[in-house]
Amino acid sequence: MSETTRRRKLIEVALPLDEINAACKADKDRKTGTIRNLHKWFAPMPLPAWRALLFASLIDDPEDDNLRVGLLDLIKRLVANGADLPDDETLVEARDRLEKQFPDGLPPVLDPFCGGGSTLIESQRLGLPTYGSDLNPVPVLISRTLTETLPPLAARPALHKGQEPESGLFSLGPSGRFSGLVNDVMHYAELVRAQALDVLEPYYETLAGESPIAWLWARTAACPNPTCGVVTPLLTTYWLSKKSGDRAWLVAEPDGQGIVLRVVSGRADGAPAESLKIGDGVFACARCDATLDGPYLRAEGKAGRLGLRMICVVANVGKKRIYRSPTDEESSVLQRIPTDAEEFDVPINIDGQSIRVGLYGMTSWGSLMNSRQRLTLATFADLVAANRERIISDGGDETWATAITTLLGLAVGKMAQFSSSMAIWRNQPQAKTEAALSTHNLPMTWDFPEVNVFGTSVGDWRGLVKTALRALPFVSDAPTASATVIQGDARSATLPSPGLVATDPPYFDAIGYADISDFFYVWHRRALRTVHPDLYGTIATPKNGELTAVASRHGNNKREAQRYFIEGFTETFRNLKGQLLPELPMLVVYASKEQKAGKGEETRWSAILSAMIAADLEITGSWPIRGTTEARMVSAGTNAVSSYIVMVCRPRSQSAQTCSLADFNRSLRRELGSAVRDLQAASILPVDLAQAAMGPGMQIFSRYRAVLDQSGARVQVDQALRAINSALGEVLDEQEGDLDSESRFAVRWWATHGWAPGAFGEADKAVRPLGISVDDVVRAQVATSHANKVQLLGRSGLDRDWIPSNDISPTAWEAVHHLADRLIDGRGELEAARLMGELGPLQDPAMELTYRLHDIAAKSSRTSDQERYNALISAWSELIKLGSTAATTVAGRIF
Structure with a gap:
């Protein structure tokens, strides 16, 4: 297919972001009953997101608004159940659409950084042949279990019917299709427990x-x-x-x-x-x-x-x-x-x-x-290893024995999280043990709980096995979708025939995957080396070849680590580009643990984008997918992934031209404004706006074979990112011009004085160019004037009965701060939603102002204010939805 006749995929045109983000929030909020329960992995992308992204990457954009609405509606239904799976009718419709799109056979999907298996399990659910790999045996084991080991065993009967303890506890999806496997897993888990108790x-x-x-x-x-x-x-x-x-x-x-x-x-x-x-x-x-x-x-x-x-x-x-x-x-x-x-x-x-x-x-x-x-973990691991032969002697075949032993071996890995000095005793609200590695690092701990693995509380053996089994309903039931998951280097990963590449690669130096994976690997290996011999040839996970920028692997030289990362991913993307079906894009998901912009953040993004550009990839679309669990206040030092940025890539056209740096900057200023407004309309968190804006900015940069500066030298990615950030700042500055005059004054005054009072004379000079007076600002209830001092209103003491229709001169400033006050300090979402429903034409400028104020707070290190504005935008879509309801109940009152 030539570049001129190639049709754009739906993902390059439109996505129902609000619905996808709502489903991701539901997935992240759920603690029990997700594939994450099978075993710990790091920063997994929610299943609903991959389901939507994969489908939209495979389907042509119809180039007709009405037909596009139908496809977007189908995606909405694919994620409509939040953390739960879509209904069978919707899945069948999605699979039928894909079969019509590919009448000669569905393309395979490759994820060479398979992680916790999210990409693979959702491509398999859509009926696609699925291939995964990773250099690290831990994610290979998790992904292989979910997509290769378990699907063929659905509906198989148990060996030990009538002897299963508490088998009715599990919700196992359609017709309890894994009930037989669950029964036998619990049967052998009980045997292992009894044998371990004899020893211990x-x-x-x-x-x-x-x-x-x-x-x-x-x-x-x-x-x-x-x-x-x-x-x-x-x-x-x-x-x-x-x-x-x-x-x-x-x-x-x-x-x-x-x-x-x-x-x-x-x-x-x-x-x-x-x-x-x-x-x-x-x-x-x-x-x-x-x-x-x-x-x-x-x-x-x-x-x-x-x-x-x-x-x-x-x-x-x-x-x-x-x-x-x-x-x-x-x-x-x-x-x-x-x-x-x-x-x-x-x-x-x-x-x-x-x-x-x-x-x-x-x-x-x-x-x-x-x-x-140590003795307890070793005992359980050895007994799980020995149990495989018992299963076979009881009449189970190799695949049955492999599945049961693997699930029990994964439970031993989960046990290590609770049975180590890295676990934490949380004394409130309900005192209990919290597992190790909740923050993907190994800090020093001074006091810790040792759980009773033979007990009936958090971290006990029975509970760990049961929790792992709660992942089974999410295993694909697509009748013909095969899966193959192997240990291998992404630089040489291949598909048997061209297809789609979709992956969530390592985040530069954010997580030391291989180093921390040994926490699990040493116990997995002890329990499972005869079951998965291809994964356990070494006493620790492979470190050489891991595509991260961990400086300790390079003599603590950060520059050398960055060079290795860029060169390794350039080679990877060139290889993956060769695996693509010409009509299909490549999806690359990227994020960072950082919640604040800065040199480190710029380096992380510059590295992955440099590799894409060097591999002659063009970014043809980008989408921010919400990764947070709630409308949170972002605390200083937080290291949770907030948004995943999905980059849609194509091989760059052979006819791509060069352009000057001046032309690139002009294109940025011409195109970035509308892209930023789209991001804001999708309620991208302010803290993530700079990351999200990199996508449309790099779309412009990557469409050229090269961008050249005045000397004729090639502009590097880090310089392009600085230009994008500068253009973003200009967009936010321009949005300030859309505000009412009182709010524009307040923004400028707040940037200088914050919530502190300032001299009346200085305020008078600042306000006159806007065509108003300080008295106008005071009458608008944006500020107070007392004792020759002017001070902004908005941080406390607000009238919670305020609505714009009762205000002679309502402003965006008032709208923002009344919303934040009611959401954070008042009665919460419902009260704030009531006000949101009353804002009318103030709604859009209030949203733009919130982004502007967050930007100022971030640059001024006003963490508390930054948190408030971030929390408000995080809840914005929900407030609009609730605010549109005719009757909203707040604490027994109906409005």
Whole structure:
């Protein structure tokens, strides 16, 4: 197909972003009953997004508005059920459409960075042959399980009917198609548990009548004061539980040469003393005034002198939870554990991205667990490995045995998240254990819970297996869609025939995937190396060849790491370009953990885009997909992915021309404004606007063979990104001109003074060029004037009965701040939605003003204000939807 006759795909023209983002929010908000329950992976893109994107990438744009509306409606129905799957009728319609689009056979789909399997499972759901790969065995195992191992086993009967514990607990989709597999998985999970208890019971003594939930531990260090030397428990808090009416905490009291920890529990009120933590990794001695600072504790850790002390036992007695001090026998349990095996000594890359534990002498994966946790994990892994032969001897075939053993092996990996010193005890609102790796890094932890894997609470074996099985309803039931998932390098990934490439590659240096994956790999390997021998030929995950920019792999040279990343992805994109069916685009999803623009963010985007440009790819479309879980306030230091940017790419035309930098800048200023308005209309978060604007900006840049500066030198991507950011700033400045005069004054005054008062004379000079006076601004309730000072209104003390129709001179400034006040400080969404429904023609300028104010707040480091404006835009679409309802109920009142 020639470039002149090639038709654009729907994704290059239109997408129902609001509906896709709503479905993604529902998917992210759901904690149980998603494919993420199968096993931890990093920054997975929600299933509804991939379902919509893949379909829109394969279907031609009809070039007719009415026909396009029909296709967009079909996509809306594909994601209409949010975190749940679309109905069968809609799926059949989507598959039929694809078959008509490709009468000679559906094209295969390739994801060479298969991650948690989202891309593969949704391409398979649409009926497409699916191929995935990754250099890292952990995502290969997850993706292979979901798309290759499980689909053929739907509707197969159980080997052990009538013996399955609690089999009715699971919602397994249409006709319970995996009920037989679930029954057998739970059957063998119970056998593994019973066998493990036989081995481990001597180390899990409990008091009569109690069912332990967790044992809480703290690291200890001797005071550096030679006249003291007391061994101090390094507790970050004395709180155990803040449950209303049933509080519990610790009291530390010096006693002779030691520290006694006493548990106080069952209190309706009261609170503990301040903890010994006085800074990040800095503690006070529990006896004297000495400080156990970072250098001292790091030296103690490397010398092996940091100890462990059990500080509390959390247990159920009947239906009541208790907190008590441990007995001497419980406290000394670690001394009775057998000597560790060599397999626990697999080294950690202590220089890896966001890995801090090595600073304290924790240099092997086994050192992240206490000895009972290591023994427990090893016991379960060995029993899972041995269980495969039992399944076969019970009459199961190889595929059945592989599936059950794999699911149990993945549960062992999940167990490691709860059974390590990286887990966290959350003392509110409902005190419980939080799994390790929630933030994709390995920080130093000073106190931690050891869950009871034989119990009935968070992190126990039965619960982990059940949770993993809740991913099964999302496995594709497409009757003819095959899948193949292998370990391999993206630079050499291939399809058996040309098709579609869709992938979510590593985010530069944001996550050290291979380094952190060893947390799971060492236990997966122990349980599954005979089941998946192709994945476990090495004692740790492959590090060489991983396409990240982790500086520790390059002598801590960031520039060299960046060069490696760009060259590796240039080679990758050139290879992937060769796998494309000529009529199909390539989808590349990119994002960053950063929530604020800056040099690091620019470097990350510059690197991936440089590789695309060097591989002669042209960006023909870009879409921001919401990745947050809620209309959140963005806290300082937040590292959650907020939006995924989907870039639609084609091989650049052979006839592409060069252009001058001046022409490129003119094109930016001509085209970027409408693109930014489209992004704002789609409620892209202000914090993500700069990222999202890179897409349409790079569409312009990448359409040229080269952009040349005045000297004739090629303009590099980082320079183009700066030009795009500059043009974005101009667009936001121009939008300010659309505001009423009072709001324009307020923007300029706020940029200089914030919420602080300023001199009346300065305000008078600022307001006169706008054709109004300070009195006009005051009458409009945008500011106050008192004692020769002018101060803006909007941060507090607002009248929550304000509506524009009762205001003589309503302004966009008032609309924005009344909305934010009601959403964040008032009664929430419903009250803010009521006001949104009253804004009328103020709605659009208010939205533009919110983006403008967020931009100013970000550049001025006004974090609190930045958070408020971001939260308002995050909720904007929902407020419009709720505001259009004729009757909205707020706290029993009907409006």
